Amino acid sequence: MLSAVIDRRYNSNYFGFDGHRPPLQKNVRIVTARYQQILGIRFFDGDVEEAIEVMLERGGFLVAPSGTCFARLREDDPYRRAMLAADLAIADSGLMVLMSRLLRRKKVRRVSGLSYLQHLVVKLKGEGITEIRWVLPSERARQKLLDWSRGDALAVRIDNCYVAPQYGLKIEDRHLTALIEEHRPAHVVIAVGSGPQEKLGYYLRENLSYRPAIHCIGAALGFITGDQIRIPGWADRVYLGWLGRLLAQPHVFVPRLWRARNLPWLIWKYGENLPPIRQ
Secondary structure, three states, rough: OOOOOOOOOHHHHHEEEOOOOOOOHOOOOOOOOOEEOOOOEEOOOOOHHHHHHHHHHHOOOOOOHHHHHHHHOOHHHHHHHHHHHOOOEEOOOOHHHHHHHHHHHOOOOOOOOOHHHHHHHHHHHHOOOOOOEEEEOHHHHHHHHHHHHOOOOHHHHHHEEOOOOOOOOOOOOOHHHHHHHHHOOOEEEOOOOHHHHHHHHHHHHHOOOOEEEEOOOHEEEEEEEEOOOOOOOOHOOOOOOHHHHHHHHHHHHHHHHHHHHHHHHHHHHHHOOOOOOOO
């Protein structure tokens, strides 16, 4: 098991609020980060609350790759660079966790993107944080988020919601960067789907003048707001969230799940090493 203490090189970059930390940082608990490397990616090996505390302390961008994402490591070089540069990776994929245990005797604690976001929402609400930039895939997703926020949930303002354009292979979004710089939120939640969102998170980290916590959580936001099928907590805990999505939208998820078929072979062949990219 690899271990590392939180890197404090980022403090000077993170103090972007007139010399002070963002409001959420006042009650941060220092956590010693633990990692397990799988297919070249250093996955956080702690519980969900520890993962959140690490993000609050460090800032940067978090990724939560599902089982269908690992094939992309061999096909999409910008995505590959973004994943390797992530400040924190959580083990969202139940298949990856199981195959690592069975084939490599490597245990990493699973923290699903859904569980992470649920705990993050509770944390932000408890701290009274409302300055969050939400990056969404569609107008429908924005409306679902606003409807959800009107209940007993986290307050969301429409002017903090950004509907992302259709990104290409290489991602650059100067308009979003300017909006974030103008308001300087402590948190940016990106929910535009695996592939583009990791590249966008990397782009923002490299181009912002300060260091917010950027949470790339894919469909997890839609599970909460109702933009996607709702996944019960028990299904998420026993690694069956994918089954609900498959039954709800088979024409969408059968091709995605097919892409995950090589994940056991990749883990068996490469273990903790990064697979070579296809030429």
